[in-house]
Amino acid sequence: MNNTIPQAFAAAVRRDPTAPLLTWYDDATGDRTELSGATLENWVSKTANLLVDGIGLGHGDTVGLLLPPHWQTAALLLGVSAAGLAADLGREAQPVQALFTTPDDVEAASAWNTMDRYATGLLPLAMPLRDLPEGYADYVTEVRNHGDHYRGAPVAPADLAVAGPYELSQADAIEAAEVRAAELGIKAGDRVLIDTAAYPDPADWLLAPLVAGASIVLCAHLDRAKLEARSSTEKVSVILV
Template sequence: MKTTIPQVFTAAIGRDPAAPLLTWYDDATGDRTELSGITLDNWVQKTANLLVDGIGLGHGDAVALLLPPHWQTAALLLGVSAAGLAADLDGDPQPVEALFTTPERAGVTAGGWATTDRYVTGLLPLAMPLRTVPEGFVDYVIEVRNYGDHFRGEPVAAADRALAGPVELSHDDVVAAAHDRAAELGITPGARVLIDTAALPDPIDWLLAPLVAGASIVLCANLDPTKTKPRAATEKVTLTLV
């Protein structure tokens, strides 16, 4: 049984590296982004290298991810885990070594989170960079492209901290919780799951539960109810969670 988030992700890629693993829709912008396991892994590897080689973080350091559900959020969370770091997903300021957020939250987070390593992403279609970057921040999608496609770091252990914040969880804890949620949500091996981000905003639900179950994800933000059924048919969805 896989006991760390990197092990879970590696297994998910290995089932069919070229098949769609995470397909993103935003009905407010019309954005659709499809990522195979190989493509998502490329973002994960580059992110881990950014965190370790770029920022200089070490095993066990905490990284705040103050981001909504999105494919870039998935890449960052998986990249943090691959680097042996702990993700802080809580909205209240905590001691962290780096921070990733959106322009909308940059003004709030800049004053409350004590770190000089601050990154921002617009979560734009085609991973476009921001036209204007908030003062004191670096654009994640520009910076991450400068790093290598293969990360070679310390192995991650089941007992290592995976989630930081008021409630800290190990990799083993998070993977076990994801297995439990997959069972509760009815996610089975080989499923293709359409998920409404408004209904299931927790990454254990929209990202990790499908991955541990051996499913692929169709993640939908600002979901237009009239598009749910036709999209499910187009994407060959077997389970809809809205």
């Protein structure tokens, strides 16, 4: 039984490490990025190592994520959980030990009290930022310097997964994701196309499919004219728009 987010993610990877687990589309830029379970696991491990070895975070620490739905956001969310840390996904400033955001949200992020700040442009091919905001490190540049495997202590079901005004333990987050998967009609083996504008909550676009045993086709700025062809090409079985 998977009682933590890292356990649920590990189970998703084990089903077929080479099969697409998360496919990303941005119809505003034409970007398409496909990540197998093994590739996403690599990003998650590097992220966890950045948080623990690079920043020096430990049990009980909180990471602020002021980020829209994106495959890099998935890597960060899963990396935070893998490291046994809590993610603060709120839009109101809170004390956190590290913060990840985009250049578009730097002004809002300035209210957050932390020394360690990282930015990502969420660019195609995981390209680094050309113009890095002052006081920020580039996530995609820094994360590549860290190991491909994370060897940290196991995460417990009682550990905090989500911080902020709506705190959830790891077990609570899994239970909530299972409820959402049932409500959204997501089952094991499904390939789920999700419009990020309609379902911006990571409980919907990431955790619910993962705990259900489904794979994800995540679409930003979805062009409805492309929906039918994309659903056929990606062998989609559930559409959430």
